[in-house]
Amino acid sequence: MNRFEEKTISSTNVYKGRVIELRLEEVELPDGNHALRELIDHPGAVAVLAITDDNKIVFVEQYRKALNRSIIEIPAGKIEPGEDKELTAIRELEEETGYGSRAFTYIQSFATSPGFANEIIHIYLARDLYKVENPAPGDEDEFIRILECTIEEAKQMVQEEQIYDAKTAFAILYAEKLLDF
Incomplete structure (x- = not known):
């Protein structure tokens, strides 16, 4: 066993919902002791850094019940079973903002909360x-306001915690550093 690997002893499905599944796993730690892990399975998601011809970033504002507040984010959504990631991105951009794009480019993927969830977001x-x-x-249960902001306005919204999620903060850094705004 790898010095950091945890070997699964047992796995119990606790909950299966529309978006996530929760399972409880008993694991053997590298030192031979056992521990319990509460794990969330997620199908993955995409997010879109959409930039207008006048170099404004397209954001959506929506209420996030987990935070009990509205936040401003880049458009994003869950990958449907069997759906290609880029097609998910195209669909989500259109559904959430009313925009299409003639130039889609993959940026990067990353784990959102690897301590307890396997969700990967593809930007x-x-x-x-x-x-x-x-x-x-x-x-039908999504209520969204669309905003178009400059990079300076977006950075200010991060400071004011109106933008409060990792995928959007990552996208703003990418836009600022790699696209020479």
Whole structure:
């Protein structure tokens, strides 16, 4: 066994919902002791750093019940079973903002909360945006306000904790450093 590896002794499914599954695992630690791990399985998600022709970033504001507040984020959503990640990004951008993009580029993927969840977010850059004539409807339980902000405005929103999630903070850093804003 690798010096940091934890060997699964038993696994019990506790809950299966629309978005996540929760399981409890008993593991053997590298020193031979046992511990319990509460783990969340998630199908993965995409997020889109959409930049307008006048170098504004497209954000959405929505209420996040887990935080009991609204936050400003880049458009994002869950990957549906069997759905290609880039197609998910295209769909989410259209559903949440009404924009399409003629230039999608993969940026990077990362784990959101590896201490207890296996969710991976895949970030895409969308340029050469256009308004979709009849955008696909968004989720019926999703209420969104669309904002277009400069990089300076976005950085200020991070300071004010209006932007409060890792994927959006990452996207702002990417936009600032690699796209020479």
